[in-house]
Amino acid sequence: MARRDYSPFGPDAQRAVESGLTAAEWYHTEVPRKVMKELMQRSDQPAIRDTIILYGGMILLAGIGIALWPSWWSAPFWLAYGVLYGSASDSRWHECGHGTAFRTPWMNNLVYEIASFMIMRNSATWRWSHARHHSETYFVGRDPEIAVMRPPELAKLILNFFGIIDVIRFFPTLIRNAIGGPTAEERTFVPQSEWGKVQRVAIVHLSIYVATIGLALWQGSILPLMVVGLPRMYGAWHHVMTGLLQHGGLADNVVDHRLNSRTVYMNPISRFIYWNMNYHVEHHMFPMVPYHALPRLHEVIKNDLPPPNRSIAEAFAEMWPAIKRQVLNEDYFLKRDLPPTAKPYREDFHQYVPSMTRPAAAE
Template sequence: MITNAQSSNIHMDKKQLKALMRRSDRPGLTYLAAWIALLAITGTPVILTAGSWWFIPAILVYSGCFAVSAYALSHECAHGTAFRTRWLNEAVFWVTSLLYYEEPLHRRYSHASHHTHTWIEGEDNQMPYAPIPLTFAGWVEEILGLGLYWHQTKMFVLHSLGIFSENVKRVTPASELPRMQSNTQICVAIYLGLAAISMAAGWLWPLYLIVIPRVLGGPVMNAFILMQHVEMAENQPNIVQSTRSFRTNWFFQFLYFNMNHHIEHHLYPTVPFHALPDLSDKLGDQLPPPDPGFISTHWEVLKITIRRSLGRNDRSAKIRQAFSDDLTGAQNDQSVA
């Protein structure tokens, strides 16, 4: 079961779509420069306040800016849509994947399975580690990212040794596994090398600007990731029923590379991040209205998981929900098997 625009009964004029798919280096470079400037602005107080109580708010602000965009830019580069120039896309993909804590080739193949079989159990390699629908305990697990840290750490060890799970082999051609192994070894060498040099030289900046922010910013980043499909229907072909788009302010849109337009992204993943708002406008009423802002939507998700854990009504009137046995919305359902 391939999940795409066709399986979702969404249609778009081919010429319009091709125009939106066009690549350019300029938007990606502009975003990248703005992100680096933001990290410089928010990272300077982290270094200057180290050892004082001011360090705590400084590093919290920096961590959110660091982790969310590292994930979002790595994701965009995994699609090859961040930049027109291929080497630039791949170079930024490597750096941001290292910051995100995943070997790039594995990231690309596991994400391909996520797009081919969106939210289909046993097929989509990027579903939550906690059972869904999420309970409160599952929400905590996903937000803290404990499953992800364990999974990725295990992969760095096993893939370095050339050991691949059946799940990885299912989505990766056998001819690519040696490259995945050597890539993983390079990643591990970079991590261990930086740690060794930092200890030898007495550097604290990698700890303050990369390691701690990746952990502290992880929950915010995971909240953005979780919003993409949580409380939506599993195991059916319609992306509109399995995926959520939501409104958010310009700053969060910037940090998240416009991935709040997530239904649109899954329908047409070849459209680069900078064209997603335009794509959303052109798809118009083929799409359901986006959910309210990031914080209000996520607050509602949290309340739903608490009510579900207490055995109470887990349906919400404030955000979109869809369940495989109870699909919502009349539109675009003709394709649902």
């Protein structure tokens, strides 16, 4: 098979449309309407509680870090603050972008805007990129949020644990957005009616960074950047760790989330930071279900899903060797066994995926 081309203007993107892949219907586990209605119900209370803990924790940790600055005794507080800033903001961006975290729309929108700034994503652009990610999850050339492109570049994956690749990409795009609105690639998934908003958001974000850098220069200290900006790097590791597990090593160009997404049982702290997105097959199959109901959804549908990994370590032990194999054989992916209670994978859903039916590719 030819090398994958992830450009939205390339042959893989064109093939995905022409083959009917982009119009195909995704597999869903059957859930009674009454049960699903109950699972979809929105509530403000869990997200208000979690948001108070999150922002309260950030203020406390940053306050101690500033008080102890420049002593090395401040380091553990910055590291903890960084994870809340540079990793928890990823999940808040995600859930509030779906509009499912809070019942009240303005609360979703407010936390979404704050989280978008912290995770260095244009809130207008990324709302649309994520819609595409759900429509066409891991369709080569179509999904703009593929974290592990094949063949994987391991050095880049590792560098991104410190946000290096993301930040290097972010600032040139931010400046381009602030000057001229969305880039040509972004215009393939952001509707024209939103282009002005992309530019306005970029101007606001850029202004905050310029003011923070100016304050740092005026004070002759990086302390302002320890609070705003740099935590996106020194605290990124947790969201990169959990984010890679979402789809890493699994199939692309399929329409069954059991083949391209991974559910992992995690410790309570990681689940708080990640807002239960460790139930990732469940989230992709039913994006209407709020984060706080995902454990219940998991109990309802788990007999139709591959067994979840029992821990982050176990999931990495499964995923990382698969990613390394993809360096030499980009068609390779993990095809996990389903329990006897599950409906089997439908090969006829995946007639556009040669590697699905080639034994050497999937093991």
